[in-house]
Amino acid sequence: MIRKKLGILATLAASTTWACSEQTPTSLEDAVFPGDIRTVEVELPWAQFGSGLEVLGGYGSPVELGSAVVAQAFAGTLDANTLVRFADYPDRATVRDTTGTSRTDSTLTFLSGRVVVFMDTIASTAAAPVTLALAELTQRWHPQTTDWTLAVDTLGDSMAWGEPGGGPVLPVGTAVWDPTAGDTVVFPVDSAQVAAWGDTTAVRHGARISLETPGERLHVRQVVLRLVALPSVNPDTLVDVTAGARSMSFIYDPSPLPPPDGIRVGGVPAWRSVLDIGVPAQLDGPPALCDAVGCPFPLTHDRVNYAALVLYSRSSDPAFQPTDSVGIDVRPVYDRGTLPKSPLGGSLAPTILGYRVGPGAFGSAPGQRMEIPLTGFVRAILLAKSDSTVKAPSPTLALLSPFEPVSLAFASFEGPGTPAAPVLKLILTAGRPVELP
Amino acid sequence: MTRWRIVLAFGLAFIPAGVGAQSHFNTAGLGLVQEALDARTRALGGIGVGLMGSGLLPSDPASIGRLGIPTAVFTAQPSWTDYRRSDGADAGTVQGTRFPLVGVAYPVRQWGIGYLTFGSVFDQRFQAERPGSVVLGLDTVNVVDSLHADGGVSQIRVGFARPFGKYLSAGVSVARYNGSALRRFTRTFADGEVDPSVQDFATGGLWRYSGTSVTMGAGAQMGTVFRAAGSVEWSGSLSAEPTEDTRGSARVYPMPVTWRLGATANLAGGLALTGSVMMADWTETGAALVDPSTAGKATSYGVGIELGNARLFGRPAPLRVGYRSRDLPFSPGGGMATETAYTGGFGLTLLESGRFVLAGVDFSIERGKRVDTVLTEEFWRGGLSLRLAGF
Numbered sequence: 001m002i003r004k005k006l007g008i009l010a011t012l013a014a015s016t017t018w019a020c021s022e023q024t025p026t027s028l029e030d031a032v033f034p035g036d037i038r039t040v041e042v043e044l045p046w047a048q049f050g051s052g053l054e055v056l057g058g059y060g061s062p063v064e065l066g067s068a069v070v071a072q073a074f075a076g077t078l079d080a081n082t083l084v085r086f087a088d089y090p091d092r093a094t095v096r097d098t099t100g101t102s103r104t105d106s107t108l109t110f111l112s113g114r115v116v117v118f119m120d121t122i123a124s125t126a127a128a129p130v131t132l133a134l135a136e137l138t139q140r141w142h143p144q145t146t147d148w149t150l151a152v153d154t155l156g157d158s159m160a161w162g163e164p165g166g167g168p169v170l171p172v173g174t175a176v177w178d179p180t181a182g183d184t185v186v187f188p189v190d191s192a193q194v195a196a197w198g199d200t201t202a203v204r205h206g207a208r209i210s211l212e213t214p215g216e217r218l219h220v221r222q223v224v225l226r227l228v229a230l231p232s233v234n235p236d237t238l239v240d241v242t243a244g245a246r247s248m249s250f251i252y253d254p255s256p257l258p259p260p261d262g263i264r265v266g267g268v269p270a271w272r273s274v275l276d277i278g279v280p281a282q283l284d285g286p287p288a289l290c291d292a293v294g295c296p297f298p299l300t301h302d303r304v305n306y307a308a309l310v311l312y313s314r315s316s317d318p319a320f321q322p323t324d325s326v327g328i329d330v331r332p333v334y335d336r337g338t339l340p341k342s343p344l345g346g347s348l349a350p351t352i353l354g355y356r357v358g359p360g361a362f363g364s365a366p367g368q369r370m371e372i373p374l375t376g377f378v379r380a381i382l383l384a385k386s387d388s389t390v391k392a393p394s395p396t397l398a399l400l401s402p403f404e405p406v407s408l409a410f411a412s413f414e415g416p417g418t419p420a421a422p423v424l425k426l427i428l429t430a431g432r433p434v435e436l437p
Numbered sequence: 438m439t440r441w442r443i444v445l446a447f448g449l450a451f452i453p454a455g456v457g458a459q460s461h462f463n464t465a466g467l468g469l470v471q472e473a474l475d476a477r478t479r480a481l482g483g484i485g486v487g488l489m490g491s492g493l494l495p496s497d498p499a500s501i502g503r504l505g506i507p508t509a510v511f512t513a514q515p516s517w518t519d520y521r522r523s524d525g526a527d528a529g530t531v532q533g534t535r536f537p538l539v540g541v542a543y544p545v546r547q548w549g550i551g552y553l554t555f556g557s558v559f560d561q562r563f564q565a566e567r568p569g570s571v572v573l574g575l576d577t578v579n580v581v582d583s584l585h586a587d588g589g590v591s592q593i594r595v596g597f598a599r600p601f602g603k604y605l606s607a608g609v610s611v612a613r614y615n616g617s618a619l620r621r622f623t624r625t626f627a628d629g630e631v632d633p634s635v636q637d638f639a640t641g642g643l644w645r646y647s648g649t650s651v652t653m654g655a656g657a658q659m660g661t662v663f664r665a666a667g668s669v670e671w672s673g674s675l676s677a678e679p680t681e682d683t684r685g686s687a688r689v690y691p692m693p694v695t696w697r698l699g700a701t702a703n704l705a706g707g708l709a710l711t712g713s714v715m716m717a718d719w720t721e722t723g724a725a726l727v728d729p730s731t732a733g734k735a736t737s738y739g740v741g742i743e744l745g746n747a748r749l750f751g752r753p754a755p756l757r758v759g760y761r762s763r764d765l766p767f768s769p770g771g772g773m774a775t776e777t778a779y780t781g782g783f784g785l786t787l788l789e790s791g792r793f794v795l796a797g798v799d800f801s802i803e804r805g806k807r808v809d810t811v812l813t814e815e816f817w818r819g820g821l822s823l824r825l826a827g828f
Contacts, residue, residue: 031728032464032563032584033622034584039638040571041573302638304636305626305635305636306636308632375635375636379636427573429624433683433684433685433686434584434620434622434641434684435727436685436688436727437465437688
């Protein structure tokens with residue numbers, strides 16, 4: 001009986017208190033706030049935060065791109081040829097025999113074929129029909145290391161092309177591509193050429209696709225060899241089989257040189273720009289800051305609301321100007337001393353696509369401002385300065401393409417020493433400490 | 438099964454109901470002064486001294502001396518407050534629940550009663566928001582400043598009381614101030630007006646309170662006819678020490694000496710009249726604030742009537758009404774404020790043995806008003822006290 005009453009009593013108490021939802025009062029008085037909290041925006045010139053800018057190239061190879069380029073005197077300078085090594089021909093196909101039964105025929109006779117080139121109509125510059133040429137390579141080449149002048153450039157083995165640009169070659173034919181009519185170009189191939197490319201033991205195994213119409217740059221998405229085969233089980237019919245590209249690369253000329261006063265990101269092989277960020281422990285200007293919060297202004301991590309590296313775009317070499325938006329990624333460099341092979345840290349960009357910039361910023365409309373937020377990075381540097389137990393992040397950052405390589409074109413930005421040199425934008429808030437009444 | 442229900446129910450009852458508050462007066466000075474009172478005292482408009490019989494009230498050591506048997510008390514205090522600024526700029530409602538008094542007393546051999554109480558002193562919970570804008574470069578960006586204050590001051594008290602002869606009793610206790618104050622200022626930038634990676638600005642700190650007070654009290658009771666008691670609480674300074682990573686400075690607040698005096702007279706037929714008064718001078722405390730207030734001498738008084746013969750469900754259920762008034766030393770207007778309330782309630786004895794109540798519950802309800810120069814609050818304040826004895 002007693003327990004029952006106590007239970008009722010306790011339940012009553014619990015429900016009484018538990019049922020009361022809480023509302024914290026919102027003060028009506030400004031006086032409760034700490035006084036003189038100010039937020040200001042400042043931009044530090046390069047000399048106050050940046051150093052050690054270095055542009056490094058050679059990351060990746062055109063063969064890794066998954067697409068290729070052909071160009072003929074594009075922007076007056078760029079020549080590019082696509083090189084393809086076809087995969088082994090299919091050794092069997094399913095066909096209907098003379099009785100109408102489907103059978104697998106492993107004795108195919110290749111009669112002819114056609115090389116089909118799939119173009120990227122968006123990335124290509126051509127607006128009118130252009131002529132492309134197909135040829136057979138005549139010397140061995142290495143897809144991963146070949147360039148305009150060297151067919152092979154591996155460790156301990158270097159061999160130049162007989163003619164720069166993949167030559168000499170044996171012409172196969174030409175074809176016209178009308179970008180308004182479709183996205184494929186077809187080169188007929190006779191049985192002798194089919195047999196030549198089918199000999200996988202031949203060291204010269206490969207094809208070159210070049211552009212004969214000057215002033216254009218075309219992007220090749222894929223190249224395949226469609227083969228016309230005669231099956232043994234039914235000599236009265238023909239079948240089409242496909243040999244894809246085992247390797248597809250491209251070679252181009254001229255190779256761009258590192259910019260003496262700029263920042264470059266992208267291209268293939270890819271360019272990276274590396275720089276050191278040194279955040280000062282205190283600021284003595286600019287006057288706008290000093291007027292607002294007083295100087296010297298101790299720069300601590302908790303006062304930094306926002307930090308961003310501000311870059312101004314410049315026109316890339318016309319031959320390498322992007323035709324699509326460009327992604328910029330930023331990653332810490334763990335050990336600058338081991339560059340260009342230093343491992344990189346995780347991306348500081350919010351998405352895997354990096355910070356996107358339209359192609360015009362590097363072509364017809366240079367000087368566009370781009371902010372690369374580094375808030376967490378800068379706060380971590382400042383926190384390490386004030387707290388010896390916190391490990392400081394590497395001060396070296398790499399600006400690079402989110403994927404390497406991603407395009408022949410690259411992004412260019414003004415570098416130190418130019419009127420539009422990079423700046424470090426900071427949004428800072430400061431005020432008196434919060435006190436008890 | 439029933440035992441588990443009891444344990445569960447009590448467990449729920451003792452879980453603090455989160456951050457809440459009862460008044461905008463929390464924002465002023467050291468906050469709203471809390472009183473470690475039980476529901477019986479509240480219902481009678483009392484200030485915590487001089488009620489008839491025994492009780493576990495830290496402000497009335499003499500009444501503890503007459504407990505006689507082990508006793509525990511727990512009090513919950515929900516409130517609902519409507520507020521409005523005198524200039525009409527704002528109005529609304531806040532609500533919250535506090536647990537102003539938890540205590541246990543236990544006989545120490547034949548010497549007397551030792552007791553331990555935990556009670557509230559100041560409630561400092563509130564938050565504030567202020568919209569504004571900042572100029573960043575060529576743009577004006579909207580921001581919201583907010584201040585979140587959490588915490589308060591409480592006392593943990595250890596004391597000893599005992600009867601002296603048939604009529605007199607006295608007691609003494611030592612209390613330690615504890616508690617903490619968390620204050621955090623945040624400036625938030627409007628979404629969509631700045632880069633998503635812009636982080637809020639936040640600063641603040643945590644202070645821990647400490648200090649000591651001593652309370653002495655004595656009382657005289659003549660049967661069930663009359664009882665009078667008084668107490669005095671001397672307090673050292675209340676210190677607020679910032680934690681290591683707090684940039685704010687330490688603070689020291691002188692605390693006033695508090696005098697309490699109360700009496701109850703049984704008029705006739707179980708009808709008792711009670712009255713009490715409390716005085717404290719907060720002048721030095723107010724002067725020690727960063728923005729010195731005009732806090733001065735604060736007086737509280739209360740009167741009440743208890744009808745002891747009432748019964749409910751066949752058990753004693755005394756009915757109570759009262760009125761109380763107290764000066765609040767801190768207010769948003771900067772000076773003294775006044776709180777007045779009409780009070781009422783009843784008790785219910787669940788189990789008794791002889792003259793001892795082994796289990797009882799008291800309820801109180803108050804309808805009151807707090808007024809200062811800029812703010813008026815009207816509130817309902819409930820009270821629920823559980824009292825168990827003889828365990």
